[in-house]
Amino acid sequence: AQKITQTQPGMFVQEKEAVTLDCTYDTSDQSYGLFWYKQPSSGEMIFLIYQGSYDEQNATEGRYSLNFQKARKSANLVISASQLGDSAMYFCAMREGKNTGFQKLVFGTGTRLLVSP
């Protein structure tokens, strides 16, 4: 079963507008972490934001915020005031398990965001 689902293969947004990138996840663990990474055309993966399963407040990092709805198992990324440089692939990922030795991230298939002037 797919652990991370990103249903939007591509999204378009105009500069300065906000955009939401969807991510749903599947886990039976109580302890898990959710990550969003950005991958520009250069290929590097850039960490954006993290949400722990026990965090009561939604994570925010500058223009990025994570709309965490635990009961729905969703962790959508919201980018406010889009900029041309936000055009990239965005990946949602999950780390599950209480065991600190269990370190791997499971990634979704990504959403390609295109910001137009």
Add this chain to the structure above:
Amino acid sequence: GAGVSQSPSNKVTEKGKDVELRCDPISGHTALYWYRQSLGQGLEFLIYFQGNSAPDKSGLPSDRFSAERTGGSVSTLTIQRTQQEDSAVYLCASSLGTGFFNEQFFGPGTRLTVL
């Protein structure tokens, strides 16, 4: 400060040849990961090293794949008898420790093309 570096950046090889991909993690990072990204896909976990512990090899797709990490620093991913389906970008990442929130810093990747 130096980030994660990988070499070569591109590798073209013929089917059946062996290849070695290198990763230099961020200094002081005890954890090192290898992932594979096939065209248009997300990242697929391959292997994880943490300090002197036995590596987690659960993501290696076949016994043609192996990896080692010498001296707790540099890592080499080896693919023997390469196949066309091995063509992908191989990404290395490192992280500082083993806390639950554990940001992984990624390198630029090695693009492998098997002809």
